[in-house]
Amino acid sequence: ERLLSYDRAIHSEPSFKRDQKDGLLRDLGHYMRTLKAVHSGADLESAISNCMGYRAEGQGFMVGVQINPIPGLPSGFPDLLRFVLEHIEDRNVEALLEGLLEARQELRPLLFKSTGRLKDLLFLDIALDSTVRTAIERGYEELNNARPEKIMHFITLVLENLALSSDDNxxxxxxxxxxxxxxxxxxxxxxxxxxxxxxxLDRTRLALASKAETYQRILQPSAEYLGSLLGVDQWAINIFTEEIIRAGSAATLSSLINRLDPVLRETAHLGSGTY
Known part of the structure; x- marks a missing residue:
């Protein structure tokens, strides 16, 4: 039932051969470690540490490490990041999402300034963006029976996150x-x-379609060129840009508006929308 409830429902029972067992267990084990790292906020914690500064003592032949905090960060920014880390695994994700977006808003002006630590700031922004997506996905369950205004509120959060990740927004x-x-x-x-x-909602869909076309125009030629040089399978090249889009906030936003669309159609007496 859980597999059928996904946005991309899985209908067929798994059927594996005995000789596939070891390979599947290995791959699934690696995947589980990746999931745990993402959902525990390990990448975000590391990015925050690099920006806020930290010191690690060396032992034996290992050399100690000291990373200085990035100068010029907004006042209150460290407290905001601490709040995010403290609530990273909260089941109710609204407060976390609002904290993440506030952190990205505070960070955005710094990304347009020339600084020797720009790489660390970029990694922090990427980690915050990624955490927004995982938090939203964790909050899907509470949206199953939510009122329309709740779904719309989540849409505004994801849309704001997407806008913060876009230059032409x-x-x-x-x-x-x-x-x-x-x-x-x-x-x-x-x-x-x-x-x-x-x-x-319809305008948002058009904006997402336009954004997808932009990604396709910018990214796909490079994927075609590099893929041919590296001998990548054509099917993988063909879906490269699509998979990039699926990994971002645009896909999450699309999923949310698809949840809301039938509710709005019914309320506004617009019909089912199927032809």
Whole structure:
């Protein structure tokens, strides 16, 4: 039942041959270690340590390490990062998501400045972005029976995260404003809130499609070129950009609006949308 409940439902029973056992156990073991590292916030913790500074004493022939904190970080930023780490595994993810987004907002101006520690700042921003996605995925379960305004709130969080990861984000910002207005209309029980929200949802879909086309235009030629030189299978080359998109906030946002779409259609009496 759990496999069938996924957005990409798994319908068939697994069927493996005996000689596949060792290889599968090895690969699944590696995958489990990766999942644990991601969901425990190991990458984020490491990125935060590099920015905030730390010192590790050496033992024997090992040399000690001292990383100085990055100068010029916003006041209160260390406390914000500590809050994020303290709540990284919370079951209720809203406070964590808001903390992550606030941290990315504080960090964003520094990414456009020339600094010798820009790499550390970039890695921190990437880790914060990745943690937003894993937190949202962890919060899917509580959205199963959630009211529309709850789903819309999650959409605004993911959309803001996507906007923070995009340089040409004007359309995303307009969509974000539209979702906030939709939530206000819903809370005030406006007669046409669902119709308005559906229009914002459609605009968000168009923005996502445009973003996907941009990624395709920028990334796929390089994938084709490098893939041919490296002898990569053509099927892997063909889906390269698609997989990059699936790994980002755009895919998470698409999943959320797909959850909300039938609710809005029913509320606004727009029909099922299937033809």
């Amino acid at each position: 004007e359309d995303l910002v307009y969509c974000l404003k539209g979702w906030h207005h939709s939530i206000s209309m819903c809370k005030s029980k406006s007669a046409h809130w669902a119709l308005y929200a559906k229009s914002v």
